[in-house]
Amino acid sequence: xxxxxxxxxxxxxxxxxxxxxxxxxxxxxxxxxxxxxxxxxxxxxxxxxxxxxxxxxxxxxxxxxxxxxxxxxxxxxxxxxxxxxxxxxxxxxxxxxxxxxxxxxxxxxxxxxxxxxxxxxxxxxxxxxxxxxxxxxxxxxxxxxxxxxxxxxxxxxxxxxxxxxxxxxxxxxxxxxxxxxxxxxxxxxxxxxxxxxxxxxxxxxxxxxxxxxxxxxxxxxxxxxxxxxxxxxxxxxxxxxxxxxxxxxxxxxxxxxxxxxxx
Amino acid sequence: xxxxxxxxxxxxxxxxxxxxxxxxxxxxxxxxxxxxxxxxxxxxxxxxxxxxxxxxxxxxxxxxxxxxxxxxxxxxxxxxxxxxxxxxxxxxxxxxxxxxxxxxxxxxxxxxxxxxxxxxxxxxxxxxxxxxxxxxxxxxxxxxxxxxxxxxxxxxxxxxxxxxxxxxxxxxxxxxxxxxxxxxxxxxxxxxxxxxxxxxxxxxxxxxxxxxxxxxxxxxxxxxxxxxxxxxxxxxxxxxxxxxxxxxxxxxxxxxxxxxxxxxxxxxxxxxxxxxxxxxxxxxxxxxxxxxxxx
Ligand SMILES: Nc1ncnc2c1ncn2[C@@H]1O[C@H](COP(=O)(O)OP(=O)(O)OP(=O)(O)O)[C@@H](O)[C@H]1O
Ligand SMILES: [Mg+2]
Numbered sequence: 001x002x003x004x005x006x007x008x009x010x011x012x013x014x015x016x017x018x019x020x021x022x023x024x025x026x027x028x029x030x031x032x033x034x035x036x037x038x039x040x041x042x043x044x045x046x047x048x049x050x051x052x053x054x055x056x057x058x059x060x061x062x063x064x065x066x067x068x069x070x071x072x073x074x075x076x077x078x079x080x081x082x083x084x085x086x087x088x089x090x091x092x093x094x095x096x097x098x099x100x101x102x103x104x105x106x107x108x109x110x111x112x113x114x115x116x117x118x119x120x121x122x123x124x125x126x127x128x129x130x131x132x133x134x135x136x137x138x139x140x141x142x143x144x145x146x147x148x149x150x151x152x153x154x155x156x157x158x159x160x161x162x163x164x165x166x167x168x169x170x171x172x173x174x175x176x177x178x179x180x181x182x183x184x185x186x187x188x189x190x191x192x193x194x195x196x197x198x199x200x201x202x203x204x205x206x207x208x209x210x211x212x213x214x215x216x217x218x219x220x221x222x223x224x225x226x227x228x229x230x231x232x233x234x235x236x237x238x239x240x241x242x243x244x245x246x247x248x249x250x251x252x253x254x255x256x257x258x259x260x261x262x263x
Numbered sequence: 264x265x266x267x268x269x270x271x272x273x274x275x276x277x278x279x280x281x282x283x284x285x286x287x288x289x290x291x292x293x294x295x296x297x298x299x300x301x302x303x304x305x306x307x308x309x310x311x312x313x314x315x316x317x318x319x320x321x322x323x324x325x326x327x328x329x330x331x332x333x334x335x336x337x338x339x340x341x342x343x344x345x346x347x348x349x350x351x352x353x354x355x356x357x358x359x360x361x362x363x364x365x366x367x368x369x370x371x372x373x374x375x376x377x378x379x380x381x382x383x384x385x386x387x388x389x390x391x392x393x394x395x396x397x398x399x400x401x402x403x404x405x406x407x408x409x410x411x412x413x414x415x416x417x418x419x420x421x422x423x424x425x426x427x428x429x430x431x432x433x434x435x436x437x438x439x440x441x442x443x444x445x446x447x448x449x450x451x452x453x454x455x456x457x458x459x460x461x462x463x464x465x466x467x468x469x470x471x472x473x474x475x476x477x478x479x480x481x482x483x484x485x486x487x488x489x490x491x492x493x494x495x496x497x498x499x500x501x502x503x504x505x506x507x508x509x510x511x512x513x514x515x516x517x518x519x520x521x522x523x524x525x526x527x528x529x530x531x532x533x534x535x536x537x538x539x540x541x542x543x544x545x546x547x548x549x550x551x552x553x554x555x556x557x558x
Binding site: 081107120121145147165 | 452453455456457458459460461462466470471474475477550551552553
């Protein structure tokens with residue numbers, strides 16, 4: 001079902017199919033974009049939630065997507081994941097992409113390691129799952145049932161499941177939304193580290209401005225069905241929340257989101 | 264349980280806030296210990312607790328019989344029944360009848376499972392299947408299947424076929440309903456997750472839809488087993504020349520309440536055995552389920 005939607009998601013309108021030789025793992029420099037979206041429109045019952053949206057993501061770039069609740073962030077992410085194809089416009093995404101949702105969505109009837117391998121082509125070895133689980137620090141839970149995992153563990157298992165696919169594009173929809181503050185900081189660090197190691201493009205949907213500035217190369221703000229604002233984050237990594245430039249960026253974004261800040 | 268819902272973060276309990284700001288020291292609250300499970304639990308093993316109910320019932324029965332409250336014409340005492348049962352086993356008629364009956368149930372159950380699950384898969388997985396199959400099944404299932412026995416005898420004669428057909432029919436409906444509901448009850452978020460992982464259509468069915476429908480299927484199987492025994496009793500009381508039902512009809516003609524009771528007990532035990540098998544299956548197949556298991 002999902003295997004046939006890779007590459008161009010659909011080309012209902014303006015079918016200008018760009019070259020995307022997404023076979024294998026091409027070197028980042030041979031390809032201009034990891035995501036290319038032009039004139040994307042998605043309507044629910046005649047109401048355009050996404051309205052003529054343009055978006056480009058470079059290979060290996062970490063992009064955070066902010067926006068008011070209900071502005072269409074999840075809708076955009078689902079379109080990029082190929083889960084929603086009732087669209088108009090051009091959407092080009094890499095063949096290898098992976099999603100981690102806000103809820104971990106592990107299959108409760110499969111042990112953790114089987115969840116990680118689910119959907120991989122061929123007959124993958126358990127070792128592959130264990131390697132991915134090691135990356136997220138869950139080796140010891142490989143043989144557990146999902147119901148026995150803590151919230152943070154389940155979220156990390158879901159991340160391992162995304163990573164084992166070696167994606168060129170990793171789509172994250174508020175993956176830390178349900179975590180407590182401490183686990184959240186750890187999970188953010190983990191994602192930052194994994195991204196650095198893997199070098200895949202990441203699109204992170206989040207409500208947390210601080211998280212966006214902490215992790216992303218570029219922060220987008222969605223409003224009115226388009227990317228209404230974007231800012232480059234040129235701070236050195238690892239980033240320091242106490243840095244005045246950090247606070248400045250955060251204040252600017254909060255203002256964009258319609259939140260008054262006490263300077 | 265409620266302990267885990269304490270406010271997150273390093274907040275102090277309310278009490279200290281009050282005592283800091285308040286002028287009068289409030290009286291300390293009464294503290295109650297949380298009793299750990301291990302000391303609260305009785306040490307009686309589970310199987311003993313489960314069997315004690317029927318055993319008590321049996322003792323009561325024996326008591327009523329030996330005190331003469333229950334006359335042997337109405338209901339024989341457990342002691343008599345045990346003896347009669349022993350005789351029936353010794354002369355081979357009971358094992359023989361059980362073999363025949365068990366075979367009928369097994370074949371009927373197998374066919375019914377195939378038909379019920381097959382139809383449920385067709386209408387659960389495909390919309391066109393639902394449109395074609397579901398309405399007809401919903402209509403047919405309201406017909407009391409026992410009422411079809413005369414018709415089946417005319418169609419299939421008086422051999423094994425009408426008996427197995429009745430069991431098959433009775434078994435199919437609960438399985439159909441529960442498997443269908445199970446399939447349609449699978450979380451669409453999991454389907455979506457499976458899709459995003461690149462599962463093919465068949466992969467989705469195999470790894471997401473069918474395991475998700477399994478709890479429903481097990482419920483259906485339980486119902487089906489109950490109905491299978493019921494259908495067996497009906498089927499065997501007409502035109503049978505072997506089986507437990509036949510033994511009962513014979514006993515009725517000779518007014519042998521003791522033999523009838525033996526047969527009923529055999530039915531009960533076979534039912535218990537079937538339930539045990541389903542329970543074991545559930546424990547094995549549904550161990551992943553994060554559900555309430557009772558206290
Ligand atoms: N299947 C649907 N049918 C109708 N309307 C929908 C559907 N899915 C989403 N919408 C609408 O589209 C809008 C955007 O939804 P979306 O889930 O993308 O919001 P979001 O930006 O992710 O919000 P949040 O931050 O709260 O998760 C909302 O107004 C929502 O009501
Ligand atoms: Mg959302």
